[in-house]
Structures are given as structure tokens and as C-alpha cells.
Amino acid sequence: MPVQRRLFGRPIPPISPRRMAALLGTIAIFAVFTLVFTLPNSISPGPSLSRFTDHKISIPKLKNLPSPSILNPFRAAAHPPPVQKNSTDGDSSWYSDWTWLSPFSSSVTLDEDRSLLPPLAERPPIYTYYDHTIQREHDMKEAHNAVLLTWRRAWWAQGFKPVILGPAEAMSNPLYTELQVKRLEGTLHTELLMWLAWEKMGTGLLCHYLTFPMGLHEDPLLVHLRHGEYPHLTRFDKLGNAMFTGSKADITVAVTKALENPELKAAKNFISAVPADTFKVDTKHGALAFYDDNIIKDKYPKIAKDIVGNGAKGLQLLNELVVSHLHSTWQNIFDEGISVLKPKPDHMTHAVGPAHKLATFLAQCPTSPLPSSCPPNRSRCKPCVAATPLKISTPATYRNTSGLYTIGTVPHPYTMALLTSFKDEIDIPWIRWESERDLWITSLTSLLMGTGMSGAPRLVKFKEAVASELGRSRSLWITAEDDMPEDLDWHFGFTIPQTAIDTGKSETPVPGPERRPKPKLDIKDGPVPTEDDLKREEELLEQAKEFEKSSRKAGKKIRRSIEAWNLADTEAWKFARAFLARNRIERKKWEDEEEHYAGGAGAERGKGWGLGRWFDD
Numbered sequence: 147m148p149v150q151r152r153l154f155g156r157p158i159p160p161i162s163p164r165r166m167a168a169l170l171g172t173i174a175i176f177a178v179f180t181l182v183f184t185l186p187n188s189i190s191p192g193p194s195l196s197r198f199t200d201h202k203i204s205i206p207k208l209k210n211l212p213s214p215s216i217l218n219p220f221r222a223a224a225h226p227p228p229v230q231k232n233s234t235d236g237d238s239s240w241y242s243d244w245t246w247l248s249p250f251s252s253s254v255t256l257d258e259d260r261s262l263l264p265p266l267a268e269r270p271p272i273y274t275y276y277d278h279t280i281q282r283e284h285d286m287k288e289a290h291n292a293v294l295l296t297w298r299r300a301w302w303a304q305g306f307k308p309v310i311l312g313p314a315e316a317m318s319n320p321l322y323t324e325l326q327v328k329r330l331e332g333t334l335h336t337e338l339l340m341w342l343a344w345e346k347m348g349t350g351l352l353c354h355y356l357t358f359p360m361g362l363h364e365d366p367l368l369v370h371l372r373h374g375e376y377p378h379l380t381r382f383d384k385l386g387n388a389m390f391t392g393s394k395a396d397i398t399v400a401v402t403k404a405l406e407n408p409e410l411k412a413a414k415n416f417i418s419a420v421p422a423d424t425f426k427v428d429t430k431h432g433a434l435a436f437y438d439d440n441i442i443k444d445k446y447p448k449i450a451k452d453i454v455g456n457g458a459k460g461l462q463l464l465n466e467l468v469v470s471h472l473h474s475t476w477q478n479i480f481d482e483g484i485s486v487l488k489p490k491p492d493h494m495t496h497a498v499g500p501a502h503k504l505a506t507f508l509a510q511c512p513t514s515p516l517p518s519s520c521p522p523n524r525s526r527c528k529p530c531v532a533a534t535p536l537k538i539s540t541p542a543t544y545r546n547t548s549g550l551y552t553i554g555t556v557p558h559p560y561t562m563a564l565l566t567s568f569k570d571e572i573d574i575p576w577i578r579w580e581s582e583r584d585l586w587i588t589s590l591t592s593l594l595m596g597t598g599m600s601g602a603p604r605l606v607k608f609k610e611a612v613a614s615e616l617g618r619s620r621s622l623w624i625t626a627e628d629d630m631p632e633d634l635d636w637h638f639g640f641t642i643p644q645t646a647i648d649t650g651k652s653e654t655p656v657p658g659p660e661r662r663p664k665p666k667l668d669i670k671d672g673p674v675p676t677e678d679d680l681k682r683e684e685e686l687l688e689q690a691k692e693f694e695k696s697s698r699k700a701g702k703k704i705r706r707s708i709e710a711w712n713l714a715d716t717e718a719w720k721f722a723r724a725f726l727a728r729n730r731i732e733r734k735k736w737e738d739e740e741e742h743y744a745g746g747a748g749a750e751r752g753k754g755w756g757l758g759r760w761f762d763d
């Protein structure tokens with residue numbers, strides 16, 4: 147006889163196997179629904195970590211994100227954001243968006259390998275006029291080219307898009323025929339051509355190629371100019387034709403007025419050819435340095451006769467003077483020195499070697515025809531003195547100070563693991579039980595955020611330091627595995643002296659107090675590695691680079707788990723790499739566009755920062 151089952155003392159009828167199955171099914175469905183709907187919806191986006199993780203603190207809790215969780219099964223399936231133009235380079239790809247300060251890019255891009263970058267700042271065009279069709283000696287052409295290159299670099303570094311205009315633009319202006327009828331000559335004719343070329347291009351800045359931005363990135367004038375809106379046709383007091391700003395409509399009015407002027411032929415220059423009220427005159431132009439003949443004679447009488455009216459040689463000398471002023475202005479701005487970041491410094495000396503070398507280049511005094519001179523607009527500058535070079539430090543943490551320039555080297559977590567463990571084998575048990583999570587970024591931001599903070603807020607600070615308007619004018623971030631970017635001159639806005647550093651070995655030692663201290667190659671702050679350790683560091687770094695390229699399956703697995711274990715460090719590395727790549731692409735694209743115009747004037751001739759150059763000593 148079957149056992150009589152009871153519930154609350156009442157007998158329950160026997161259940162047939164079919165009904166039992168239906169009952170169990172219902173319970174199962176109910177259980178799943180309960181589980182899903184009561185599941186906290188704050189599980190982080192990002193790769194599925196459950197296999198590797200055992201504590202939840204480091205899984206960032208994200209608020210205010212468009213897609214709270216990519217693990218949430220009820221989140222509407224979303225398409226990843228569209229691919230933007232020119233948004234890949236090698237292994238990195240990116241998506242530029244206002245949400246860029248989200249700690250983890252994948253929450254927006256829905257792709258582990260696509261970094262979220264800030265929108266690319268619009269570069270307002272700055273035009274200069276250069277007639278490349280005039281017959282010139284080869285030397286003279288080269289000298290002009292050097293000056294134009296300096297001009298383009300300096301303005302590019304300040305966030306503008308420098309464009310060289312020529313007679314081609316002027317002639318394509320419908321007003322050109324009117325100008326021809328006037329039969330003007332000399333300076334006035336050239337100036338009118340310049341204005342016609344500008345009018346053809348429209349709203350923007352018209353700048354003499356001897357006018358350079360010589361000041362802070364955040365200087366009010368430069369900020370205003372970068373804004374790209376110029377409500378009045380403006381010139382700058384006492385600077386003549388150094389710079390004009392205006393909108394297309396205002397420029398057209400001014401050109402028309404000049405061409406309608408019956409006395410045009412008698413005018414000395416464009417400014418005197420139009421009614422005075424055509425221009426608004428701005429007296430605040432502390433950030434503009436103009437190097438025309440009069441200013442040279444006035445400010446640099448010692449070398450004026452070598453520069454003014456001395457043909458190609460004079461122009462080359464002037465170029466050298468300008469570059470040295472741009473460099474020393476940079477040094478004056480970052481008078482607290484250069485910080486070469488070195489988190490977890492025990493075995494990082496080799497990895498930050500290139501960054502340190504760059505710092506020593508930047509700290510050097512530029513060669514100058516007049517070493518103790520100041521730029522024309524900064525008469526109270528502090529000229530670079532070899533006896534007191536810029537201080538280079540190698541702290542483990544990032545400091546947010548206006549007078550300090552930061553060069554950061556971001557290692558991939560795998561590189562970091564090799565170098566901190568100082569072993570050449572990394573396995574999953576080591577990652578799981580011995581390695582510390584997000585070691586790099588935790589150390590980097592320990593001064594800003596202390597300890598005990600998770601990776602997400604640290605990432606936000608890091609991204610701000612790398613890519614915000616302010617951050618990028620005060621820092622450069624490279625990855626430990628890749629070569630130095632080749633276009634650093636464009637990043638800084640002047641030619642970085644690349645002569646080998648004076649290590650003191652080649653110089654006859656002069657004892658006594660006058661012996662000048664030199665920038666030291668050995669890295670002082672933090673432990674100094676032995677020769678053997680340094681060699682080992684080099685091998686390990688090479689191994690990490692190789693590892694990145696390796697396609698072995700086991701290697702891939704280690705790499706994936708180490709990335710999953712160090713979510714924040716991985717995100718930081720990808721972010722820095724993508725940001726650098728986007729800058730390179732942006733510049734390259736512009737360079738490709740520009741080389742077709744103005745006879746390719748102001749182009750860079752076969753130069754670059756090959757890796758060889760970094761370690762050739």
C-alpha cells in the first residue's frame with residue numbers, strides 16, 4: 147500500500163508523475179524570475195570576472211551610466227555605438243564621446259577593446275600667407291621652410307590648425323580681378339593678396355609667420371582664440387600685421403572698403419588703407435610674440451645686424467632664437483620641473499628609461515644665438531641657465547600641480563606583473579594568490595585618493611590627468627611597450643634638443659665650485675638598481691613586448707586572466723594607448739591634407755624620433 151502523504155495534518159491526494167513535472171516546472175520558473183528581478187542591477191559592466199574574482203569590492207559600482215549593466219539579461223540588446231571615421235590604429239580603436247569620463251569604456255562602447263575618449267577638440271584654423279612662387283635661392287627656401295615649420299608646430303601644440311595660404315587662394319577670390327586693375331606694388335600688394343586669400347578661406351585667424359604663441363596654454367587670449375568665434379574684426383595694439391581675427395562677413399567688408407578707397411595707392415599698408423573703425427584694437431596680447439625687423443632691432447640689438455637683412459643665414463639664426471624662446475618659455479611655465487612617474491619603483495628603471503631620457507632633453511638649455519635673452523613679449527622671463535637645470539624627479543605618484551610637467555609610462559598589467567614579480571613565468575595561481583590588483587593605478591593615484599578606494603574613481607582621475615584640456619597641456623602619457631611617439635616636437639611645440647646628454651664622462655673634470663651640475667641619468671628617487679638588475683629588467687620588458695605579439699593559446703589565456711584581474715590597470719593602459727594613437731592619426735591626417743598646398747612649404751623633412759635615437763648612447 148502506498149504511503150499516505152499529509153500536509154497540515156490533512157491527507158493529500160497522490161500526485162501523478164505528469165502533474166508532478168508540471169508543478170516542479172512552475173516552481174522552477176517562479177524561482178528564476180524571483181532571482182532575476184531581485185538581482186542587484188549594479189553588477190558592473192566589463193568582462194565576466196566571476197571566474198577569477200573572489201572579492202567584490204573592486205568591482206566598480208557605476209552610477210549614471212546609460213547602460214547600467216551589460217550582464218543584466220533584461221537590458222535591451224543595444225547596438226554598439228557607430229564606428230567613427232579614422233578611429234583605429236593598429237590594435238587600438240576608440241570612440242569619442244562626451245561620456246568619456248566613465249571609468250570603464252566598455253560600459254558605453256560595449257567592446258572590451260574600444261576605448262572611450264573625449265571628443266576631439268575642434269582646432270580653429272590659423273592662416274598665414276607665404277608666397278612660395280617667388281624665385282628664391284635654395285638656402286633661402288630652406289630657411290623659410292624652417293621658420294614655417296616652427297610656426298606650424300608652435301600653433302599646432304597650442305590647439306590650432308595652422309594653414310599656409312599662398313597666391314593660389316588669393317587668385318581664386320572673385321575680388322582678385324578688382325585688385326589687378328589697381329596695379330599696386332610692393333608690401334601693399336602682398337598684404338592685399340594676403341587679405342584676399344584670407345577672405346576666400348573665411349572666419350579665422352590671420353597671422354604673420356613670425357608671430358608665435360608664447361605663453362601658457364590657459365592664457366586668456368589663447369583660450370579666446372581657440373574658442374573659434376570672433377565677433378569683431380580685431381587687430382592687436384602695437385603689433386601691426388602680426389595677427390588679425392574676424393568672421394568672414396567682417397573680412398569681406400574690410401577688403402571691399404580697402405579696394406573702394408580712392409587713395410589706396412598712397413596707403414602704406416592695409417591697416418592704413420581702411421577706415422580706423424574697421425578694426426577693434428585689442429591691447430591684451432601678452433601671449434603673442436612677434437619677431438619682425440623693428441622688434442628685433444629694438445629688443446636684440448646685439449644680434450640684430452646678423453639677423454635683419456642677412457638673407458638665409460639671418461633667417462636661420464632668427465629661427466634658432468625663436469625655438470630657444472619657445473623652449474625656455476615652456477621651461478618657465480613648468481618651473482617646478484618634470485616628474486617622470488615611476489609607480490612601484492623597484493624594477494621600473496628600464497621601463498621608464500625613454501620617459502626619463504625625454505625629460506633630460508627637455509630640461510636642457512636650448513642652443514640659442516643669444517642665450518640669456520627673453521621672448522619679446524616676456525621681458526621678465528627667467529632664461530635657462532645650465533648651472534641650474536630644470537629638476538627631474540621620479541615619484542611613484544601623480545601630483546596635480548600647475549608648475550609640474552608629468553611624463554607617465556603606462557605598463558600593460560602583464561608587463562607590470564613580470565617586472566614586479568621579477569620572474570619570467572606568470573601563471574594563474576600566481577595571479578590569483580600572490581599578485582595585487584591594479585597595483586599601478588593604485589600607486590599612481592595614492593596621493594590624490596589615498597588607499598582603500600576602488601579602481602573606478604581612480605580611473606576617472608587618471609583619465610582626467612591624461613586627456614582633459616588642462617591635463618594634456620601638462621602631461622604626456624606613453625605606454626611602456628611601444629616606441630616613443632615620433633611627433634613629440636608637435637606635442638611640445640618646439641624642436642626638442644636631441645643632442646646626447648652630457649653625462650660628464652666626456653668632459654675633463656674641472657674640480658671646484660664652478661663645475662656645473664648636470665641633469666643626472668641615474669634615477670635618484672626610489673631604489674637604484676644594480677647593473678645586473680637593470681639588465682634583467684630589460685630582458686623582462688622585451689619578453690613582455692614579445693608576449694603581446696605572441697599568438698600562443700596559453701599566452702592568450704594568461705593575458706586575458708591578468709587583464710580581468712587588473713581591470714583598472716588594463717583600462718588605463720588601453721586608454722593611454724588609444725589617446726596617443728588618436729593624436730597621431732589626427733596630426734597625420736592634417737599633414738596629408740596640407741602637403742598639397744603652398745608647394746609643401748613648412749613640411750618636415752625626413753625627421754622623427756626613432757627608437758634608435760633613444761638608446762644610441
Ligand SMILES: *[C@@H]1O[C@H](CO)[C@@H](O)[C@H](O)[C@H]1NC(C)=O
Binds near residue numbers: 231232731734735
Ligand atoms: C582616414 O580615413 C580615410 C577613409 O575613411 C582614409 O582614406 C585615410 O587614409 C585615413 N587616414 C588615416 C591617417 O588613417
Ligand SMILES: *[C@@H]1O[C@H](CO)[C@@H](O)[C@H](O)[C@H]1NC(C)=O
Binds near residue numbers: 546594608611617
Ligand atoms: C587638477 O587640479 C585642477 C584645479 O587646480 C582641477 O580642475 C583638475 O580637475 C585636477 N585634475 C586632476 C586629474 O585631479
Ligand SMILES: CC(=O)N[C@H]1CO[C@H](CO)[C@@H](O)[C@@H]1O
Binds near residue numbers: 431434441525526
Ligand atoms: C611683459 C612684456 O614684455 N610685454 C611685451 C610683449 O610684447 C609686446 C609687443 O612686442 C610689448 O609691447 C610688451 O611690452
